[in-house]
Amino acid sequence: MRIRSRTQRIGDWVIVLLCVFVIFICLLPMVNILARSLSSPEALMRNEVLLWPKGLNFDAYQYVLKDKTYTWSMTWTAILTAIGMTLSLVMTTICAYPLIYPQLKGRRIINTFIIFTMYFNAGTIPMYLLLKDLTMLNKPIVLIVPYCLSVFNMIIMKSFFYSIPDSLRESAQIDGAGPVLVLVRIYLPLSTPVIATLALFYAVGRWNGFQDALMFMNVRKYYPIQLLLYNLINAISSIEVAIQEGFSTPGLNETIKTASVMFATVPILLVYPFLQRYFITGATLGAIKE
Amino acid sequence: MRRPTTALQARDTGSDRRKRFKLYMHKYWTLYALLALPITYFIIFKYIPMTYIQIAFKRYSIIQSPWKMPLANNHGWQYFIQAFRTPDFLRALRNTFMLNFLDLVMGFPAPIILALLLNELPFKGFKRVTQTVAYMPHFLSWIIISGLARQLFAPTSGLVNIVIQRLGGNPIPFLNKPVHWVATYVLLGVWQSMGWNTIIYLAAITAINPELYEAADIDGAGRLQKIWYVTLPSIKGTIIVLLILALGNILGGGFDRPYTLGNPLVRNVSEVIPTFVYSWGIKGLQFSLTTAVGLFQSVVGVFFLLGADFLAKRAGERGIV
Numbered sequence: 001m002r003i004r005s006r007t008q009r010i011g012d013w014v015i016v017l018l019c020v021f022v023i024f025i026c027l028l029p030m031v032n033i034l035a036r037s038l039s040s041p042e043a044l045m046r047n048e049v050l051l052w053p054k055g056l057n058f059d060a061y062q063y064v065l066k067d068k069t070y071t072w073s074m075t076w077t078a079i080l081t082a083i084g085m086t087l088s089l090v091m092t093t094i095c096a097y098p099l100i101y102p103q104l105k106g107r108r109i110i111n112t113f114i115i116f117t118m119y120f121n122a123g124t125i126p127m128y129l130l131l132k133d134l135t136m137l138n139k140p141i142v143l144i145v146p147y148c149l150s151v152f153n154m155i156i157m158k159s160f161f162y163s164i165p166d167s168l169r170e171s172a173q174i175d176g177a178g179p180v181l182v183l184v185r186i187y188l189p190l191s192t193p194v195i196a197t198l199a200l201f202y203a204v205g206r207w208n209g210f211q212d213a214l215m216f217m218n219v220r221k222y223y224p225i226q227l228l229l230y231n232l233i234n235a236i237s238s239i240e241v242a243i244q245e246g247f248s249t250p251g252l253n254e255t256i257k258t259a260s261v262m263f264a265t266v267p268i269l270l271v272y273p274f275l276q277r278y279f280i281t282g283a284t285l286g287a288i289k290e
Numbered sequence: 291m292r293r294p295t296t297a298l299q300a301r302d303t304g305s306d307r308r309k310r311f312k313l314y315m316h317k318y319w320t321l322y323a324l325l326a327l328p329i330t331y332f333i334i335f336k337y338i339p340m341t342y343i344q345i346a347f348k349r350y351s352i353i354q355s356p357w358k359m360p361l362a363n364n365h366g367w368q369y370f371i372q373a374f375r376t377p378d379f380l381r382a383l384r385n386t387f388m389l390n391f392l393d394l395v396m397g398f399p400a401p402i403i404l405a406l407l408l409n410e411l412p413f414k415g416f417k418r419v420t421q422t423v424a425y426m427p428h429f430l431s432w433i434i435i436s437g438l439a440r441q442l443f444a445p446t447s448g449l450v451n452i453v454i455q456r457l458g459g460n461p462i463p464f465l466n467k468p469v470h471w472v473a474t475y476v477l478l479g480v481w482q483s484m485g486w487n488t489i490i491y492l493a494a495i496t497a498i499n500p501e502l503y504e505a506a507d508i509d510g511a512g513r514l515q516k517i518w519y520v521t522l523p524s525i526k527g528t529i530i531v532l533l534i535l536a537l538g539n540i541l542g543g544g545f546d547r548p549y550t551l552g553n554p555l556v557r558n559v560s561e562v563i564p565t566f567v568y569s570w571g572i573k574g575l576q577f578s579l580t581t582a583v584g585l586f587q588s589v590v591g592v593f594f595l596l597g598a599d600f601l602a603k604r605a606g607e608r609g610i611v
Contacts (some may be wrong), residue, residue, distance in 0.1 A: 011513050012412045019407060019420045026423050026485065029438035032449045036441060047452050095328035098321040103314075110325065117336040120592055123584025124564070125571045126342035129356075130335075149331050179320045208431030211545045215572050226433045230550060233437045254441075261437040268429045273422050283486075284493040 030265075037061070037258035044254055060259035070228065070260060077225040078267075081206040084144045088202040089195065091149040096157040097183050118151040124215070131216055142216045143209070143224060150205075153198050159285040160194035161187060197282025200275045204268060225264050232260055346370070346582035362578065369582040379583060382566035385559055386587075389548070390540045392476045398536055400480050401487035402529065406517055408488060409495050424485025432546035439465065439478055439551065471556040479547065487532075494528040495521060530607045538595030541587055563587050 031051050036044060040055030048054045064070050098104055099111060127146070128137075136142045164187060172182045188195070210226040217223065235257075272279075341356060347366030348359035362368035373379045404424065411417040427435070442448050443464035451461040464474045502520045511519065545564040552560030563583060571580030602608075 008513065011410075015407055015410050016413070016416065019411060019416070022404065022407075022485075023420055023423045025481065026426055028449075029435075029442050030426075033438055033441050044447065047447050050449050050452065091328055091331065094324040098325045101318070101321055103318055104321050110329070113329075114332060117332060119595065120588055121336065122339035122343055123581065123588055124567050125577055125581045125584055126339035126345070127335075128572055129342050129345070129577065130339050146335050149328060179318065180324070204429055208429075208433075210431060210433055210550075215568065226431050229437065230433045233433070233440065257437070258441060261434055265430060265434055269426070272425070272429050276422060276425070280489055280493075283489045 033258045033261060037255055037262050039255065041253050041255055060255040061263075063256055064259045064263055070263075072221070073223055073225045073228045074263065076222065077207060080140070080143055080224060081203050084148065084206045085199055085202045087144060088148045088150070088153075089199060092154050092157050092198060093183075093188075095149060096154050096161060097187065098179070099158055100161045101179065114151055114154070128215060137216055138219050138222075140222055143206075143213060143222070146216075147205075147212065150202075153201055156282055156285045157191075157194055157198060160191060160282075164190055193278045193281050194285070196275055196278040200272065200279055201282070204272075207268060229260060229264055232257055343581060343585055345578055346585050348578065350577040369578045370586065372579055373583050373586070376579075378561070378570070379566060381558065382561045382563050385548075386541055386543060386562040388559075389472070389475060389562060390543050392472065393479050393543075394536050394540070396476050397480050397483060398533065400484040402491055402525075404484055405488040405491035405495060406521060408492060409521070410513065410517075421485070421488075424488065426485070427482045428486035430482070432544070432550045435478060435482060435547075436550035439474065443474060465551065465553065466555045468556050468559040471551075472559050475548070475551055475560070478551070490528060490532065491525060494525040498524045527608060530602050530605075534595070534598040534602050537598035538591065540594050541591050 028051075032049075035049050035051055035053045037060050038053035038056055038058070039049045040057055043049055043054035095114070099107060101107070104110070131137050131142055131146060136146070168186055169182055172186055177185065206224075208226060209224060210230065213224045213227040214230075217227070344356050345359065346369055347362055348356065349362050351359050364371060408417055408420060411420070430438075440448075443450055445451060445463055445466060446455075446461055448464075450464070455461055462470060464470050498521065502524070503516060506516045506520050541563070543562060543564065545568065548560050548562045549565050549568070552565070567580045567584055570576050570583075574580075
């Protein structure tokens with residue numbers, strides 16, 4: 001380690017302070033809402049709650065946990081997320097893998113055919129009318145299939161496959177292994193980082209997905225959590241909405257809103273830090289030019 | 291002697307080719323089998339919707355297929371003309387440009403600055419913690435963020451306004467007055483994307499040859515000089531590629547963010563093209579008009595992307611298309 005001069009050390013501390021500031025800004029809204037969700041409604045009304053709960057209690061969380069509409073929506077979204085993520089990973093793999101073979105005839109055309117959809121899309125209304133014609137509207141499948149394959153994620157996976165040496169594939173082929181066997185035995189076992197990354201991207205996408213549910217799903221029992229939350233947060237008159245949304249008690253106050261937001265956030269906050277070293281690689285691969 | 295040989299050879303190559311094709315297919319047919327499902331997906335969910343675009347030029351009818359609907363007035367351009375005579379659409383168009391432009395001005399430099407800061411951090415463990423925390427907002431949905439923002443920025447009871455009032459100031463209507471709303475919207479965008487977007491810049495910085503810094507050290511360069519003369523020029527290519535993408539998206543942008551942050555008090559600045567399409571199309575059932583608007587947005591978006599790419603290539607950069 002070099003000996004750092006006085007100016008350098010002052011510079012270091014300025015940078016550390018700036019980063020502490022960034023951390024503070026990033027966490028501030030979360031800490032604030034956590035404090036509010038754990039405070040008593042009276043303390044909230046007196047504007048006393050900043051970053052630390054006043055009148056600590058877990059009533060709001062108990063209330064939300066007992067609420068059938070909310071817990072079902074969480075469960076339903078978890079099911080959707082699991083199915084959607086699996087389907088997306090399979091689709092992404094079987095799309096990206098053949099495209100790395102130079103032997104694939106028409107590879108350029110197929111590539112262009114796929115990439116084109118990334119730059120030009122038909123728009124919301126044509127998609128809506130198509131789903132209507134396919135009679136998929138308001139059915140659970142509409143939250144799984146229409147956006148199950150992302151070209152961007154496919155490119156990430158392809159870039160990763162390209163980074164696996166061709167010689168591995170070629171020697172397996174000489175031994176008589178077909179493309180599918182090579183995929184299962186060689187490519188997939190080596191692809192944990194990219195699979196973890198894309199699993200996270202797809203899962204977060206479904207968990208946070210809102211627009212497709214708002215537009216294509218009108219059946220209350222199939223509402224994913226974000227749509228339910230949106231309706232909760234925007235409840236102008238709590239009593240009216242409490243009845244509409246099936247909340248049994250009309251005492252839908254601010255702490256319950258905040259507890260609902262916290263609950264829906266926790267699954268993601270628990271998962272993403274552990275996948276950090278993977279998704280950094282994945283996000284970087286996405287930037288590689290096709 | 292010659293002729294029969296040629297004929298024979300021709301026959302041979304013919305059957306050879308068939309044989310080779312058979313052998314090739316025997317080895318590689320699974321590649322095509324794997325691709326069948328994704329290609330079907332792209333045809334059904336990406337290309338068939340494109341055939342529905344013709345609704346923009348036709349009078350929509352619920353009972354007919356788009357191919358059979360009658361052509362709209364003015365050689366089919368009726369709905370485009372109507373859109374540009376609709377004040378609500380013009381407002382949405384203006385807001386889309388304005389919000390995306392402000393996003394670009396405020397949001398584009400932020401991750402570059404943060405990446406430079408992180409790169410200069412002398413403590414590796416602290417750097418990792420900062421990164422983890424800074425990535426967090428990227429994983430929150432706009433519904434959650436709007437929930438957080440409504441609590442934080444509530445007119446009298448939100449943390450920010452409580453602090454402002456305790457310091458003796460007047461509460462600020464962050465989400466309820468147009469100008470304040472625009473500022474809040476842009477800042478929340480920076481908050482959400484700044485950390486995540488550092489990833490690419492940090493990767494580019496890692497790839498810089500350390501000898502460049504050593505040479506700069508020998509020349510007596512200070513920290514800021516090294517950033518200005520070594521780091522920034524080395525990641526210029528990355529910055530330009532991302533700038534092209536951002537420029538190409540100047541008429542794009544998501545639906546969730548303006549929709550969830552918006553409210554009736556600020557509709558005049560929060561209505562953008564995607565929310566306009568939703569309220570006039572899916573809720574208002576004006577399918578031809580909103581398909582026309584969507585097509586306009588897509589086409590202009592492609593032109594912006596190609597234009598930005600062209601300019602970058604003219605300037606001697608790599609481009610993206």
